[in-house]
Every structure is written in structure tokens, then in C-alpha cells.
Amino acid sequence: MNPSMLGLVQNETVKLLRRRRFLVVVLILAILIPIFTYAQYRSVITTQExxxxxxxxxxxxxxxxxxxNRLTSSRLPDEWRDIIKIRIQQQQYxxxxxxxxxxxGGPTFARGFMDQTISMFLxxxxxxxxVxxxxAELSEGTIKLLLTRPVRRWKVLTSKYITLLLFTSLTVVMTLFMAYSLSGFVFGYSGWDLPVLTGFEVAGGELQTAGAFxxxxxxxxxxxxxxxxxxCLVVGTITFMVSVLIRSxxxxxGVMMAALISGMILTQMASSWESSKYLFVVNLQLTDYLNGTLPPIKGMTLPFSLTVLSxxxxxxxxxxYTVFIRRDVTS
Known part of the structure; x- marks a missing residue:
């Protein structure tokens, strides 16, 4: 990274912090994680009682x-029936x-928290x-001042993207740290060496445990x-594009929220529309592959989802980059 790019990244970091977006993110995590912790605690206590x-x-x-018992219900959709069957086999294992x-333990809560939030909350x-x-530069008109500097447009946009990558990474690290540290007050901080099973595969509607370790x-x-x-990187990159295309x-x-919410709905209904497996919103639940959960569409695999998202x-x-470099900012 040359000095001019480093200076641009520092400038973008200051602007992002000044808008207090990251502070909002930290506050959301600080408020919701204790709520989720208490909800899980009450669930455990209720079950034990x-x-x-x-x-x-x-x-x-x-x-x-x-x-x-749920499988005996005639009203249960076939796709849910398959998911429950796989879950029963896994729990029995x-x-x-x-x-x-x-x-x-805090580590176990952090693991469950990522499973529940990877496709929507995060x-x-x-x-x-x-977003x-x-x-913000376009709507406020400051983009004109920014582009009068003797720096190529692609460098300006790259500095914004690098800043986004840095804060995206920091957000994921903060999520792990806060999920562990805040839930640890209730569940304790042990459990880092707890054995966790992975390597499950789903083939033909059956859970394959031969490769589990x-x-x-x-x-x-x-x-x-x-x-x-x-x-988060993929969603951030797509949001980055939307931020370039839409001034507001x-x-x-609204566009990104609609996409994520529709993705959550599609994930429940995707089995009836096989082509939806090529939509990024249907491939966000990557941790399901580690847990051996039935994918939304049969035949989907971790390499497939990683490729689609990439x-x-x-x-x-x-x-x-194409739109930003060619855009007329004088209008």
C-alpha cells in the first residue's frame, strides 16, 4: 500500500467513525447479546425444571x-420433514x-450465536x-471536493472498500469477543477444548457420519x-455496490433489507425453485455445512455456496468500479 493510499484509508476511517456507524453497531451488539443470553438461560432453566x-x-x-412426534403430523411440509429427520439422526449420534x-459456556454460546445470526443479523x-x-458523499455533494484532489477515482473507491473490509473484520471479531465475554457471566468461560463433531455429510436425504470427526x-x-x-465480506461488497448506484x-x-428478508423467506421455500440456489441470499448459511444440516436445495455444498458468493x-x-469511474458528478 503506497503512502497516498494509506492516507486515503486513514481519511475514510475518520469519516466512518465520525458518522458513528461503528458505534451504533457496537451498541446493538452490547444490547442484544445480553438479551439472547438471558433468553437461552431461561430456556435451559425451563427445560431442566x-x-x-x-x-x-x-x-x-x-x-x-x-x-x-413432530414427524407424525400430516401437515408438516416435506422439506421440514427432511430437516427434522437429519436433526434426529445427528442428535442420536x-x-x-x-x-x-x-x-x-461462553464458547458454546458464541458458536450458537454465529449459527443463528450468520444469514440475517450479522x-x-x-x-x-x-450502506x-x-x-453519503454523493447526496451531500462532498464527492466533488474529494475528486478534485490529484488522485485517480479507482484509488478513491479502493480506499473506501479497504476501510469497509477493515471495519467488517473488526465487527466479526467484536461479535466473537462480546458473545463470549458477555455470555460468560451467566454460563462461565470454560469450554474452549470441548469436543465438537463436524464432517457430517447429507446424501440422499440421509446423514452420513462416516466422515465425522x-x-x-x-x-x-x-x-x-x-x-x-x-x-459479511460478500454482503458488505454488495452493499458497497448499492451505495455507489443509489444516492440515498x-x-x-431498504434495498438490502428487502434482499436479506426475501432471502430468509426463500431459504424456507427454495426446494420448490431450484434455480434460487444461484442467489447470494440463499447461500449465506455457510455454518450449516459444518453442522451437517440439510441445505435449502439438495445438492448444494460448501464449495458450491462459496463459489456462488464469490x-x-x-x-x-x-x-x-465501472459506475464510479464513469459517473458524472457535476450534475
Whole structure:
């Protein structure tokens, strides 16, 4: 990175901090993570009171029975039936091998938090960071002053994108740190070496356990949050493109929120529209591949989803640079 680019990145960092977007993100995490922690704590206490024991084995057995009872319902959609069958097989595997998948602790909460937030909550956080990184300059007219400097347009846009990457990475790290540290007050801070099963594969509607193996939870968390970072990077890049195309930050926010919400709906209905597997919003739940969960569309794999997301991010960058370099900012 040459000195002029470093100076541009520093300038963009100051502007992003001045808009207090990152502070908003930190406050959202600081408010919602304790709420999620308390909700999980109450769920654990309620289940233990209902079962009359703190032993995880009867609790897990009861979960399996409850899911088997759900399968008897004639109103259950076929796609949900397949998901529940896979979940029963996985839970039974944990039970047979005497591994507690619900062991309490800050690391376990952080793992569950990423599983639940990777496709919706975290992308929304990144949208807040990225949505006005370019559009604010356009709507306020400051882009004209910025482009009068003897710096090529692609360097100006690159500095904004690098700044976005830095804050996206920082957001993911902050999520892990806050999820662990805040939940640790309730569940304790141990559990980094807890064995976690991964390597499950789903083929023909059946869970394949031949390739399953155990990892220390800290290694699983690195893999999991690495996938979470990649998802945030892709969503941030697409939001970056929207910020270039749309002058209004509010309109850009609406576009991205609509895309993410529609993606959540499509994920539940995707089995009836096979071509939807090429949409980026259907491929965001990457951590499901680590957990052996049935994908939205049969045949989807981790390499497939990574490829689809990479293509979307690359296309978004091409569009953003093309439009920004050719745009007439005098109008």
C-alpha cells in the first residue's frame, strides 16, 4: 500500500467513525447479546425444571422424542420433514457417542450465536456500516471536493472498500469477543477444548457420519467465524455496490433489507425453485455445512455456496468500479 493510499484509508476511517456507524453497531451488539443470553438461560432453566434433572442425556433424549412426534403430523411440509429427520439422526449420534452438544459456556454460546445470526443479523449489521460509505458523499455533494484532489477515482473507491473490509473484520471479531465475554457471566468461560463433531455429510436425504470427526471447540469457532467473516465480506461488497448506484442511504438500506428478508423467506421455500440456489441470499448459511444440516436445495455444498458468493462479490465490485469511474458528478 503506497503512502497516498494509506492516507486515503486513514481519511475514510475518520469519516466512518465520525458518522458513528461503528458505534451504533457496537451498541446493538452490547444490547442484544445480553438479551439472547438471558433468553437461552431461561430456556435451559425451563427445560431442566420440566425434566426434573440437569443431566444432558435425558434432555437430549426428550428433544429426539419431541422431533419424532413432530414427524407424525400430516401437515408438516416435506422439506421440514427432511430437516427434522437429519436433526434426529445427528442428535442420536451425539447421544450414542456420549458427547454433550449443549455443554454450557461462553464458547458454546458464541458458536450458537454465529449459527443463528450468520444469514440475517450479522449481514444487517454490515449493511448499516456500508450502506452510505459512498452514497453519503454523493447526496451531500462532498464527492466533488474529494475528486478534485490529484488522485485517480479507482484509488478513491479502493480506499473506501479497504476501510469497509477493515471495519467488517473488526465487527466479526467484536461479535466473537462480546458473545463470549458477555455470555460468560451467566454460563462461565470454560469450554474452549470441548469436543465438537463436524464432517457430517447429507446424501440422499440421509446423514452420513462416516466422515465425522471431533475438533476442539476453539478450532471449530475459528472455522465458523471465518465463514461468518466471508459472508459479511460478500454482503458488505454488495452493499458497497448499492451505495455507489443509489444516492440515498435510506433507499440503499431498504434495498438490502428487502434482499436479506426475501432471502430468509426463500431459504424456507427454495426446494420448490431450484434455480434460487444461484442467489447470494440463499447461500449465506455457510455454518450449516459444518453442522451437517440439510441445505435449502439438495445438492448444494460448501464449495458450491462459496463459489456462488464469490461470483456475486466479484460482479458487485466490477459494477461498482465501472459506475464510479464513469459517473458524472457535476450534475
Amino acid at each position: 420440566r425434566m426434573g434433572t440437569t443431566d444432558w442425556r435425558p434432555l437430549l433424549t426428550q428433544q429426539i422424542v419431541d422431533m419424532q 451425539y447421544l450414542d457417542h456420549d458427547i454433550n452438544p449443549m455443554a454450557p 449481514p444487517m449489521i454490515i449493511v448499516i456500516l456500508a 452510505d460509505i459512498v452514497s 471431533m475438533l476442539p471447540q476453539w478450532q471449530f469457532l475459528l472455522m465458523q467465524y471465518g465463514l461468518g467473516w466471508f459472508v 442511504a435510506a433507499a440503499g438500506m 461470483i456475486w462479490a466479484a460482479a458487485a465490485l466490477i459494477v461498482a
